[in-house]
Structures are given as structure tokens and as C-alpha cells.
Amino acid sequence: MTTSGDTQNPKDAPKAGLKSAEDALSELKAHQAVVSDLSQAQAVLSWDENVYLPAGAAAARGQQLATLSKVIHERATDPRIGEWLELLESSNAADTKADTDTKADTDTDKTALLRETRRGFDHATKLPGEFVETFTRARSAAQSAWVGARAASDFSQFAPHLEKMVELNLRHADFLGFELHPYDALHDLYEPGSSTDKVRAVFAELRDATVPLVRDIAERGRDVSDAPVRQTFPEAEQEAFGVRMAAAFGYDFEHGRLDRTVHPFATSFSKYDVRITTRYEPGFLNPALFGTLHEAGHAMYEQGISSDYDRSVLGQAVSLGIHESQSRLWENLVGRSRGFWRWAYPQLQETFPEQLGGVSQDDFYAAVNKVEPSLIRVEADEVTYNLHVMVRFELELALLEGALKVSELPEAWNAKYKEYLGVVPPNDAEGCLQDIHWSIGMMGYFPTYTLGNIMSVQLFEAAKAAQPTLETDLEQGRFDGLLGWLRENVHEHGSRYQPTELLKRATGSDLDAGPYVAYLNKKFRALYGVEGDGADK
Amino acid sequence: MTTSGDTQNPKDAPKAGLKSAEDALSELKAHQAVVSDLSQAQAVLSWDENVYLPAGAAAARGQQLATLSKVIHERATDPRIGEWLELLESSNAADTKADTDTKADTDTDKTALLRETRRGFDHATKLPGEFVETFTRARSAAQSAWVGARAASDFSQFAPHLEKMVELNLRHADFLGFELHPYDALHDLYEPGSSTDKVRAVFAELRDATVPLVRDIAERGRDVSDAPVRQTFPEAEQEAFGVRMAAAFGYDFEHGRLDRTVHPFATSFSKYDVRITTRYEPGFLNPALFGTLHEAGHAMYEQGISSDYDRSVLGQAVSLGIHESQSRLWENLVGRSRGFWRWAYPQLQETFPEQLGGVSQDDFYAAVNKVEPSLIRVEADEVTYNLHVMVRFELELALLEGALKVSELPEAWNAKYKEYLGVVPPNDAEGCLQDIHWSIGMMGYFPTYTLGNIMSVQLFEAAKAAQPTLETDLEQGRFDGLLGWLRENVHEHGSRYQPTELLKRATGSDLDAGPYVAYLNKKFRALYGVEGDGADK
Secondary structure, eight states: OOOOGGGGOGGGOOGGGOOOHHHHHHHHHHHHHHHHHHHHHHHHHHHHHHHTOOGGGHHHHHHHHHHHHHHHHHHHTOHHHHHHHHHHHHHHHHHHHHTGGGOOHHHHHHHHHHHHHHHHHHHHHHSOHHHHHHHHHHHHHHHHHHHHHHHHTOHHHHHHHHHHHHHHHHHHHHHHOOSSOHHHHHHHHHSTTOOHHHHHHHHHHHHHHHHHHHHHHHHHOOOOOOGGGSSOOOHHHHHHHHHHHHHHHTOOGGGOOEEEOSSOOEEESSTTOEEEEEOOBTTBSHHHHHHHHHHHHHHHHHHTSOGGGTTSGGGSOSOHHHHHHHHHIIIIIITTSHHHHHHHHHHHHHHSHHHHTTSOHHHHHHHTTOOOOOSOGGGOOHHHHHHHHHHHHHHHHHHHHTSSOGGGHHHHHHHHHHHHHSOOOSSSTTTTTSOSGGGGTOOSOTHHHHHHHHHHHHHHHHHHHHOTTHHHHHHTTOOHHHHHHHHHHTGGGTTSSOHHHHHHHHHSSOSOSHHHHHHHHHHHHHHHTOOSOSTTO | OOOOGGGGOGGGOOGGGOOOHHHHHHHHHHHHHHHHHHHHHHHHHHHHHHHTOOGGGHHHHHHHHHHHHHHHHHHHTOHHHHHHHHHHHHHHHHHHHHTGGGOOHHHHHHHHHHHHHHHHHHHHHHSOHHHHHHHHHHHHHHHHHHHHHHHHTOHHHHHHHHHHHHHHHHHHHHHHOOSSOHHHHHHHHHSTTOOHHHHHHHHHHHHHHHHHHHHHHHHHOOOOOOGGGSSOOOHHHHHHHHHHHHHHHTOOGGGOOEEEOSSOOEEESSTTOEEEEEOOBTTBSHHHHHHHHHHHHHHHHHHTSOGGGTTSGGGSOSOHHHHHHHHHIIIIIITTSHHHHHHHHHHHHHHSHHHHTTSOHHHHHHHTTOOOOOSOGGGOOHHHHHHHHHHHHHHHHHHHHTSSOGGGHHHHHHHHHHHHHSOOOSSSTTTTTSOSGGGGTOOSOTHHHHHHHHHHHHHHHHHHHHOTTHHHHHHTTOOHHHHHHHHHHTGGGTTSSOHHHHHHHHHSSOSOSHHHHHHHHHHHHHHHTOOSOSTTO
8 A cells, every 4th residue: 555645634534544546446456356265265165065065065065155155245245345436436437527538448447347346235235134144044945945846846835935035036126226127126136237128128029030930840840850869878978079079169178177967057266267067868968068068158258257357346257148148159059050060070970980870960960959849948949948938037027016926826837838839837847846046036037048049149140240251160160260259359358348338349239139030040940941030920 | 142130230341342251152152163164165175276176277276265364364363252262261260160070061162162262362363464474475485496396306496495494483483482392382283282302202112113123024024025016906996995995984975075186185174074085006006095094084083073063163173193093093003904804805806806816815914014114204104104204303303403404404314214214315306305294384293193103003902992892893894883982082072172181081091102112013023023022122
């Protein structure tokens, strides 16, 4: 800390005994660095919990994580943060006014830092301790009940907990504040700058295109068999091939690793250590293969954040939708594309000569792109996936509005599946009990999956426009051009720009379902031999 | 917190706004529970660092660990601890005086809690922040220099750092305080209640018995070959056999796991999660086999601590010597015994029929017990191991006393190896640069290895006296009697009793090298066919 003349005049001294805005900024950054380290430590414990925890250690690990949460929360709500922010916000407003035209990168960073800090601090301090504790305990009980209810396929075991979750989410929204709809406050936690109305609008456009596409494929599409991917594939070879493809994409194993788990995920302990997990089904190639590419997509985003933002709030991914755009881009727009398999399929055939030696590239491409309305979201194909998300969005909205009672959820769920997908779950385990989200109190989260899909195509189209050779590059196993474009336009910015601004800067557009609809129609109408684009249905 | 009448008279109110000793105790315990959770989190990050960290993540992990250390240190030096302690110590002294004859377990626990808390708090607060920081930075530099020096076998690269370590250890001892020798203060960090004089005395007795035993074996002993354990043993089978034996001993895999690492260790994240690691040499059976049994011995101690001490300072192992007594007991007194191999060898032969099908049980027993003076401590047999420790103890004492200059260390090291073991290191990498301890600032630590060996025999003899069938049990693969005795007499107490008191309660004796000397003479004179017990040489 340097001293300044200000200290000689106590009347000018800002709060918290600070000497200047410069000092406040460096103190704030030092404070955030500690919180960042502790949060990363917490992520290590969670990773270990999911990957390597001995069976009998669950309660002890829960206690360790609870203590870390509490210690982090104490620091994240330190009143000095509010004082630093007040000082810096007024100083920054003055600077910006005086200096609008010459705004440099460092000014953008500072503004972004204040925005993200304010957002996190307000969120943390708006919630009374009593509420946080009640919510934590209720979530823990709800998750246990959900596990039991799903195993028994008995919604009544989970219903009272879901009622509690609806009530607590409404209280949560009240504490955070909102103008139009409590869902706005909740959804904003996961996708800053988005809103219920925006989601409604893009979902409507997507639904109007998807439902006829699914119908055309079902009624008039040619037969596509997934038999090629439903053979016996030994795990070691599945893993070796997945690792080879992820590394080819650009996932950096020097700063990451792949482990096995029941519910795959990616997690970051700083950009220097971003880990992915997957699970292997010996009788089905898709889960581990596309799961690995998906998680590698998430991980490459985190690995690509600028090192300028190490230990800073700006070093975090900016939203779940942007995160999902990266995983889906690598999983689907690359990993399920015809061009990619021109390069990759001969290698896969070499890995599995007995299983795939006699399967043509066309048949394999069709097999990994088979469209089939199904019951389970996480197993859904590209076309039907978003219908699963829409069902959840509409139902959680109705629950929060009170238009739907919890007791009516199973019936409403099944009716929507019948309407959108033409299938009806035979039981609640395969119906409204399939996802963990509501049991851990997450409402407003589901739409980000579809927002990610939509943005993945907007970003991919922009990358293609910027790099005319991109598609032939992919056909030849050259992924560095695409990754480089994503690094420069998405990854490195961390939380520097809000999602909407990031998307606009990268693509020139706002959120737009159009390119995604066009992509789905083009790819799947060609594959299934059904003409039209569904627009006139 | 309950309120008490005391609050109505402010003059009686103790410091820190406390209402009663009872409140102080519960506040102290709650505070320690948080520190315990954070320390366990730190242990998880260290485990991961050693076992699964990606190559490029070392600096980030170092930063996370440094922050956790700082956060833990802040809490461990919270001035409220001093206030709680003052209140509780005076209240406890009064209680103890009034009630000496009816001291119940809970009183012992309370007294132990105050003793361990006082010990930790005084240690943490006696060191100025400036010193802790200097020491931390110097250690970090010294460790890096040591890695380089060892790789280049160039002592001169490490010498200035070792000088710094000697100086800082002396300052450390000054801060802690001591009566006779600075070594007392340092050694006490690892073995409370021990002292330089005690170590000198038992080491002298042990040396006087070991040197002639080694000489007799070398000069007159029969030839013993370790060829049976020097064959090719595939790793997967080595691992499976190690796991089977560790589980048979009683290491609980529901609350632990075995992973691979370069430098094997055991670590505890609470008694519910105690993990071990090992390394496999495809051409040598001993390192992984006896390493796994050794680490399982450490781990069973931690797994056996009473759950009454969860999240308490009493839930920690009481000393490194006691810890080592448990690992060596299972590794050597059980794992290298004739009786154990009566039961285990047929199973090992089944695991490795090609390698061991034609090797007799006697030849195998001899092979795993071959005595051979060597250069490297961690590879030494039971007989010569302690001579390696004595060399280090004497040299670090001489360095701290100023009787030996750092520049003279290699020469002094080689002279002692010649004198005690009859071998001379061809270079410093295999000489005075082989151990990490001094590079990370640990002086006073080495003797605990030999104290552990000595106590392992004292404890084993006491267990045999208490359980007449113990030896025949081991021959039949029944280990629960031995483990049960250790649980009851050692493990469950955690830090309830000081090491000396624990040993006395368990064995009826003080530290005594006699049983260990008798054990070595009996076992190895029989194996090598050299009469006598060395006492009259």
C-alpha cells in the first residue's frame, strides 16, 4: 500500500480507512483472490466427492463442504466489500464520464469487475442468514427424498419437498427482487441479462419449427438404425478413443484429466486444472463418446479464460447458457457432423475393427444422429432435446405462478410429453422424477440448456463466416482454427462481457433461434429424406 | 448457549463476553470444529496434488494450499482461543483439585482438550508472522534447490539453503523455548514428551546391539538370497494381493482407498476417509507389498480413533513415533513374520504361480528378511534401518550445535555410513541428499522413525501377553484380536494421552529399547545362524 497526501486530512478519508480508489481496488482484488482460492478448494472437494470418495465418507465430506461454504459466505458478505464498491463505483462513474472516448481495455476490465462484484455481493447480502440456512437444510432433505422417490418411482414421497422448493424459490425471488415475474430473478442467477419473456419468445419459435420436423421424420422419414453404436465396445478402447478426440479438439491434458463417474461433469479449479468425467456403457458407444466431447467443450472454455483474470471474479464463466453453447458446439456441430467423421471414422474403425469394419461411414453418421422421441432428456437426440427442456420450463413456470399444484405435476408432465413428443412415461421415475434440479432447489436453470443450443449455432456460423476454410479444416482433423476463434471471441473474456454483449460482439446478433432452426431443418431433413423446412406446416 | 445468573453481575463476567466455563468450552469446540474441517480440506488438496494433479497445475495448487494455510493460521491464532483457555484452565484446575478421586473419562477428555489446545495455540502464537513467512519462503526455495541438487548430485547447490534451514530451525527453537538443547524444542513438535537426552539414551543401547549383530551376520551369517522377490511381478496382481492383505489386517476400504504415487504415504480426512498410496516396481515385490502393509498400519490407527473426537484436536494422532509404531508393527512384526507367511504364502503362490510355485516358504521368508547394509534409508531392512536414522540424528544435532559446518556435511555423512554400516556413498545423491526432510525445514523428525520401531515391539509384546492365542491367530489369518487390542489401547485414544502415558498405560513400561533389541537378535540370529545376542561383544 502506498500512502498519499489524503491521509493528512482526515475529513477526506473515505470509509474503511481507505486512502484512495487505487488502494480500494487492490484491497478488493486481494480479498477476491482469497475467496477464489477457497472456492477452488471447495470445487476440489466436490470433484473428489463425485469421483473417488469412499462409500463411508459421505457425511464427513458433507460437513467439510458445509464449513467451506460458510467460511466462503462470511468472506463474500464482508461489509468492507460494500464500502470498497461504493468508493470505486462513484470514482469509476466520474472517470467514465470524463473519458468516454478513450476507454481502454483496463477500463472495461475495471467496469466489469465492479459489475460482477456488485452482482455477487448484492446476491449474497440480500439473503438473510436464516433463509440461507433453511434453504440449505430443505435442499438436503429434498435431495434425499428425491433419490428415494425416484428409486421407488413414487412421486408422493417427493411432493411435500417439491412444495417446499417452490415456496423457497418464491421467497428467494422476493429477496432478490424482480419487476415482472419471480422467474426472472431466479433465471438471472444462471443466465444474467436473460428473462422469462425472452425465453418464451425463442422457445415459441423453436417449438413451432421442431414439432413439425419431429412429425415429418416420424411419419415420412426413412428408417435409420442405431444398431452400429449398440454393439459391445470394451471400455479401455472407448476411453482411449475419447481421449484422442478430446485432445485433437484442443482439450489440454497438461491442465486437465479425465476420470470416471456416474453422472458426468466438467469442473474447474482454475484455468490450469479443468477436469472432465465420463461413464462407459459397454453396450452403447454414444454416452462416453459424445459425453467426453461435450465435457471437453465445457472444459476448453474454462481453459481458455485469460490468465489476466486468475483469482478474480472475471476469471469465471459468464453464464450457463454460454457454457452450454461451448459443450454443444463441440459435441454436436463438430462431433455429430458428417465432416468430422470423414476424418475420425477410419480411426474409430481401426479402434473397433470387428464392430465397425463392415459399417459404412454413412450408416455410422446416421446411427449417431438417429432421431427418436424418448422419455429421458439426457439421452435425447439433437432434434427432440429442446422439447424436453420446454416441458420443464413451462411446468416450473406454472408451479411458481400457482397455476399448477405440485400434486398435479405428474399428470401435467405426462400430458406435455404426449403433446410435444408423442410419448407417455410409464411411471414417474421416467417422468417428472428424472432430473435432480428441482430437488436441489434449482428453478430457472433448465432454459439455459436450450439457450446454449441456440447460441452454439450462432457462434458456429460466425466462426465459419470468419474462417472460410473451417469446414474443410474439420474434415481434415484441424481444429485449431475453430478453437482459436472461440478463444478470441468467447473463452478469453471470462466474465468481462455480459452474455448478451458477448454474443453480440462475437456474432453481430442478439439471441436468435433462426440459425438453429435452419441448422436442424437442413441437417435432419437431409438425413431423413423429408423435404421442406416445416415453415409452412 | 444457556444463560446463567452470572450475567446479572457484570463484574463477574469473564473476558470475551463469556457467560460461563461451559459456554467457553462449547465455543472453543465449535471453533476447533471449523479449523478441523478446513485442515481436512487442506489434506484433500495435498492428497490430490500428490496423486492426480495435472502436470501444469502445480503453481495454482500451491496458491490454493497457501491460502488455506493462511486462513487456518488466522483462525488457529484467534485471540479468543487464549481467552477461552485462560478461563477454562483456571476453572479446570479448581475442578480437578476439588474432585481428584472421582475423575471420570469426561474430565480426562477435558483436561486433554485443554492441554492439546494450549500446545497448539502457544506454538502458533509464539512464532511472529514475519518468521512464519520467512520460513515458508525459505523452505519453498530450499525444496526446489534440493530437487535440483539431488538430480545433479551436487551438494553445493543445496548447501546455502541448508545453512538457512539450520539458522531458521535455531530461531524456531528460540521462539518455542527450551531448557537444555534447541533440539528439544524441535523434536517435541513431532514427539511430545520426548527429549534429546531420551533419544540419545535409547539410540546408544540400540546401536550397541545392532552394530555387532550386523557384523555377525556379515561375517558369519549364512547366505540369504532375495532372488525370489526380484522377479517380474505384474502390477495388477501385486495390487490385488496388497489390497487383499490390507483388508485382511482390518484396513477398512469403506472408509479408505488405495491409489498410486511416487512417494507413498497415508493421509486422513477424518477417521471416515483415510487413504493410502503405494508404488509398484515390476521387478521387485517388496516396495508395493510391504509399503501397502506399512501405510495400512498408519491408516488403521487413524480409522480407529474414537468418533467422540470427530472435528476435535483430540481426534488427531498423538505423535509421529506412535504413528510409526503402528505402521511398523503391521509391516514388520506381522508382515515379515514367519507365522503370517504360513497363512499368506500359499495365497501369494496362487497369485504368482510361475514366479513362486517353486520357491519354498523358508526361502521366501528369508528373502523378505534379507539383511544387507545399504545406502538408502527407505530401502533398508529391519536390522540396519535404525543405523540410517542414527546417522541423521547425530548429524542434525551437530549442525544445530555448530559442531559441524554445513560444508563438512558430506564428508561427515560418508564417515558415519562407513562406521555404522560399512558402506560409503559413491555420490551425495545416494548420500546426504537422499531425504527430503531438511529441505522442507524438518529437523528433530528423524528419531521418530526409530522410536516407532522400538514402541512397535513393546506394544506387540503387550498384545501377546494379553492374548495368549495371538501368534496362532496370525498363523491362521485372524488379525481381529491384534487389531482390537491396538484399537482399545492405542487407536481410540487419539490425542487423549501423551505418547509416554499412552505407552505406559498400554504396556506398563516407559520407552525401552530392550524388547526391540531382543526381537532383532532372536529373529535375525536364527535366520542367519549366528549364535549369541551380541551383548558380550
